[in-house]
Amino acid sequence: MVFEIRELLEGYDKEKLSIATICSHSSLQIFNGARKEGFRTIGIAKEENVKFYDAFPLGKPDEFMIVDDYKDIPKLAEELREKNAIIIPHGSFVEYLGAKKFLDLKVPIFGNRKVLLWESDRELERKWLEGAGLDMPKQIGDPKDIDRPVIVKYHGAKGGKGFFIAKTYEEFEKLVDWSKPFTIQEFVMGTRYYLHYFYSPIREDGYKLSKGSLQLLSMDRRDETTIDELQRIGSISELEEIGIHPTFVVTGNIPIVIRESLLPEVFRMGERIVEKSIELFGGVIGPFCLETVVTEDLKFKVFEISARIVAGTNPYISGSPYSDLIQPDLSTGRRIAQEIKYAQKHDLLEEILS
Numbered sequence: 001m002v003f004e005i006r007e008l009l010e011g012y013d014k015e016k017l018s019i020a021t022i023c024s025h026s027s028l029q030i031f032n033g034a035r036k037e038g039f040r041t042i043g044i045a046k047e048e049n050v051k052f053y054d055a056f057p058l059g060k061p062d063e064f065m066i067v068d069d070y071k072d073i074p075k076l077a078e079e080l081r082e083k084n085a086i087i088i089p090h091g092s093f094v095e096y097l098g099a100k101k102f103l104d105l106k107v108p109i110f111g112n113r114k115v116l117l118w119e120s121d122r123e124l125e126r127k128w129l130e131g132a133g134l135d136m137p138k139q140i141g142d143p144k145d146i147d148r149p150v151i152v153k154y155h156g157a158k159g160g161k162g163f164f165i166a167k168t169y170e171e172f173e174k175l176v177d178w179s180k181p182f183t184i185q186e187f188v189m190g191t192r193y194y195l196h197y198f199y200s201p202i203r204e205d206g207y208k209l210s211k212g213s214l215q216l217l218s219m220d221r222r223d224e225t226t227i228d229e230l231q232r233i234g235s236i237s238e239l240e241e242i243g244i245h246p247t248f249v250v251t252g253n254i255p256i257v258i259r260e261s262l263l264p265e266v267f268r269m270g271e272r273i274v275e276k277s278i279e280l281f282g283g284v285i286g287p288f289c290l291e292t293v294v295t296e297d298l299k300f301k302v303f304e305i306s307a308r309i310v311a312g313t314n315p316y317i318s319g320s321p322y323s324d325l326i327q328p329d330l331s332t333g334r335r336i337a338q339e340i341k342y343a344q345k346h347d348l349l350e351e352i353l354s
């Protein structure tokens with residue numbers, strides 16, 4: 001990053017901010033939330049995706065900016081700045097644009113860009129999460145040491161693509177692609193909860209932190225093919241015998257709530273993540289998600305963090321059982337728009353943009 005957010009905002013008419021994102025992932029929710037807070041919206045889209053938005057008038061952006069390839073978004077930077085645009089990054093935004101272009105994009109981005117460096121490198125991510133006192137699945141350095149069920153994750157493989165389970169070195173050896181770097185993690189037995197938080201460094205109401213406050217807006221469970229429905233045709237071991245292995249490709253998201261007695265721990269974990277992030281890189285600002293497994297002794301193991309709006313928030317465009325207790329009709333997309341509106345009103349935009 002070779003610029004300061006102050007410089008980027010210099011030419012902005014702060015009374016006429018607009019909200020922009022790539023038309024994918026959680027864009028319907030982001031546009032809908034922005035619209036509810038009175039912002040103009042811009043969808044960056046490929047021509048073939050534009051018609052689809054006619055199906056959802058309340059999730060459609062006010063305006064489209066068309067690209068042939070999302071890697072060309074930097075070419076739109078000047079025009080986006082002229083439109084006083086703030087970009088809301090979502091999982092696919094970074095994925096489509098690429099990390100380097102994302103970090104260098106000369107348009108104000110909601111949240112702290114630096115967080116990308118910490119979440120995309122598995123070593124740094126572990127330093128952050130374990131440094132915050134969270135319990136992560138054990139990592140196995142040498143495949144020969146596999147002494148329990150493990151999940152093998154290829155680096156940079158998004159949405160669980162290519163991951164596999166092994167229970168022994170022999171199984172591992174049969175399935176591994178040595179040409180790609182990978183991490184071997186203990187496969188944690190339990191139930192999965194993907195917790196959707198929102199950290200505001202500028203609001204002091206609600207669950208307070210050393211600076212700002214933390215909200216829990218919703219939670220989901222991912223629906224992953226083929227693992228989540230394998231039991232319909234047999235056990236994993238029966239299938240493995242005939243050479244069929246489960247995969248972990250995300251196809252959708254299922255709404256869920258957690259037993260209420262676990263909520264205080266949900267907040268303690270979120271709090272420690274934020275406090276540690278402030279210490280390490282100035283803070284994870286806005287939405288983030290802890291991907292967890294709750295074990296049978298009711299302990300959380302956190303296997304991943306996503307430091308922006310996750311698609312698991314999409315079931316809650318009209319609010320969730322948690323956000324309903326903060327304000328009716330509050331989605332994560334709308335909460336982002338509210339944060340920008342509040343910062344605009346109190347001249348705090350530099351605190352939440354980068």
Ligand code: ATP
Pocket residue numbers: 137151153157158159160161163185186187188189192222224248291293303304306
């Ligand atoms: P994304 O970046 O989209 O979150 P990813 O490709 O980094 O995904 P993970 O989220 O780490 O992948 O893992 C994909 C899926 O594999 C998880 O949603 C979960 O179902 C399963 N999984 C991952 N790690 C573990 C683990 N240690 N124990 C049990 N299941 C796991």
